[in-house]
Amino acid sequence: MHDHHQLGPCGPGTVMMDIGTGAGALIIYTSPAEIGREIDISPVGGPRTHVAVRTRRLAGGEVNCAFFPRLAAGDYTIWHDATTPAATVTIAEGQVAEITYAEA
Incomplete structure (x- = not known):
């Protein structure tokens, strides 16, 4: 859940969203201190999944x-650790949700 990885920055076009009917995407913005940390999320009452924080190089x-x-459309919990929720977010189909995560 709080594993850290040594990951280099990503450039434009290195990831692809797969959103539309029944599914959306989520971007969780963090501080540079979180680079390499895995952030867990789960649908309310469902199993967790995680991805690592990376630096993304964009045109701007x-x-x-x-x-x-x-992510399937619905409500999700973002986890601070194994037992502590950090935030909740709603994923809407065909849309990208954005949230800023601040480590407590």
Whole structure:
């Protein structure tokens, strides 16, 4: 859940969203201190999944974020640790939800 990875920055076009009927995507923006950390999320009452925070190089600069390219529409919990929820977010079909995560 809080594993850390040594991951280099990603450039434009290195990830792809798969959104549409029944599915959306999620971007969780973080501070540079979170690079390499895995952030867990789960649908309310469902199993967890996670991705690592990476630096993403964009035309306008760099952002640090965890990117979930396809999630079933619904409400999700973002987990601080194994037992502590950090935030909730609603994923709408065909849309990209964005949230800023601050480590407590």
